[in-house]
Amino acid sequence: MLDETTVAATAADDGAVVRVRFPAGGDVPVEALLGRLRANALEVGDERVREFLAAFGRRLLRPAAARRHPELGSLGFFLRPSELSRTLESLSQEHVRVPRGLILHIPPANVDTVFVYSWALSALMGNRNIVRLSPRSGPVAEVITEMLHEVLAEADPVVGETQRIISYDRSQTSVTAALSAACDLRVIWGGDGTVRDVRRHPLPPHARDLVFPDRSSFAVIRAAAWLCAPRAARVAVAEGFVNDGYWFDQAACSSPRTVFWVGAERDCDAARADFTDHVSRVLTARGWGVDAAMAVEKRVSTYGLAADGLAESVEFRGNALANVTLAAAAAAPRRWLGAGTFAHARLGSLAELVPLVERRDQTMTHFGFGRPELEELARGLAGRGVDRMVPVGSALSFHRVWDGVDLPVEFTRLVTVIRQ
């Protein structure tokens, strides 16, 4: 008892007050925030939450919102009632599935929609949730919280009693400490540095972390398949590639940074040249550009690769598109090189990827390969890396299985019931 009081007092001394952004509630001491969350109120797949999420999804899909912020459209799609049902049906029925409890989400500051995916799946699984949004979160996060409030007005009160979105400055480590000490699962999205920072705060013995640290991604294209593909298909792939690469300035962990071309040298050269033309046309048509600072950034990073002997050639199609020919496939850069900078390397066969893949490699976008050879590659990689193999154009599509983790499963516990 004395201990708890001391903790609360210390927290208060540190100004351990958080701003509650959903349901809007002003500044609240962290202890009060935790105290007011209603426990054991929801079940897995709770009807009241499903209704709330579906209503929210409908709002996201309204043309005005989806047009202004295309990422909201993708989110709305993810929250359709049929998708929610599919997610629930995907769970094994062998055991009784129950919510995990209180989940703390720490999403990235600079990708505004990530927190919704993480939180929505957890809420669907019947958990109480606290989402920490950066005080510097972008305009899209603002739109999202506004919409959540609109939907909340018609929702069952239990939603407001069990879900919180908060903000506090990252210097307030006592808040992170208090929330960590209270949660049953902590979900950390973002960079290695953040994971390390947050991990300094202990969890209760039974709780654990779900972490999504720095990742990097690449694309693989079979040259012969590209050259044989009808024009319309090539245009569609180029458009998909541009979405994958440029949506988040190529800095999203699932955006490709290197393109591996598989096939004979002549085929690869021809395919890459045609691919570059197509991508360039899409960029022109969409008016994609980068500002002067980004243009300089790309020069610094690509010239740097050349200086290090990693790049054989560096070519620019305007400022929007920079292509680097790697001296060796093993030199594939993992770090961000500036929006619209792609390294290219040739491989004789898909199997040559195996020794090149690292643990931090996340998404492999592909074109021109059949399911059996992709599955064979996945087995060949045997966990070295690569958690997703998705067609070019789907790099950023969120799926309930992310980074090799089945989120709904992680957000629940199983009760074994064996009858007599």
Place this chain on the structure above:
Amino acid sequence: MSVFTKGEVEREAGLVPALADLTERHREACLPYRRILDAIGARPPYERLVDLPWLPVRLFKTHELRSVPQEQVFRVLTSSGTTGQRPSRIHLDREAAAAQTRMLAATLRVVLGERRLPMLIVDSRAVVRDPTLSARGAGVLGMMNFGRDHTFVLDEQGRVDAEAVKRFLSRHGGERFLIFGFTFMVWLCLRDLGADLSQGVLIHSGGWKRLAEQAVDNAEFRRRLAAECGLSRIHNFYGMVEQIGTVFLEGPDGDGLYCPDFANVVIRDPETWQEAPPGVPGLIEVVSTLPTSYPGHVLLTEDLGVVRGVDDGAWPGKRFEVLGRLPQAEARGCSDTMGQG
């Protein structure tokens, strides 16, 4: 002999072959530089200044670029990196070090004259004594070579030492003397002195960012110093450690920065990378024949500038203005969370 003598056509005619030679010399002697030129497909002939391949100046922070063997390195200069960035490292051999000192002296002689002048320094002696010499300290120390009877306007604690200035002026106030300081310090400290500085020649540098925040531009700066201290000989300059010894000096009329004969600027449109015509802002590329021991002879800076005129001012060649610094590129990726929040 003035180093502000060449008109634009004559200047370019002399610089292009000299810089093209330097490009090939550095290509031979500096492997990372050679790799860059090969990767971007840069090869002679270079017909015009704008055809010469440029390096982003930031590469001197990320890479060691030198064209002389380690044992011939005479001095390594470093810049003050902004937080989180490594400083630039500039490698000079004996010859390059001597040339930069000589040419800087020749440049400043145009406004200071042949003799060393008594010197008032708008700073504190503490900045040159710091064992980890700051860029500011290095700048002050470098300029002290051009003066004598050095007097600091600020005391060790950084307070204006009006007595010291008064004593300096009683000794030298009737003849020509040199005043040096960083632009913002000059603005802060000189105006309130209430001293007659009309015989002074002010040389200042360091950028306008903090003055711009107070809505003070160059014209206002000059007007107020003239009105409040009698200072009429004022020369701003622009230069960087990556092209040490080359300074672009403001002309006597305050109508822009001029290039010494061995240097020039190209303002590039950051969209097309072509040369922007006078009056159109762009990124400043600086060229100079002084960097012989490292490939810094053609550099793209991260400063924005604009050419105000060509062969139409007090001195021949281009006159230009520095408009400010390009912001750092920022991506909205998902690889940081609390780190930026």
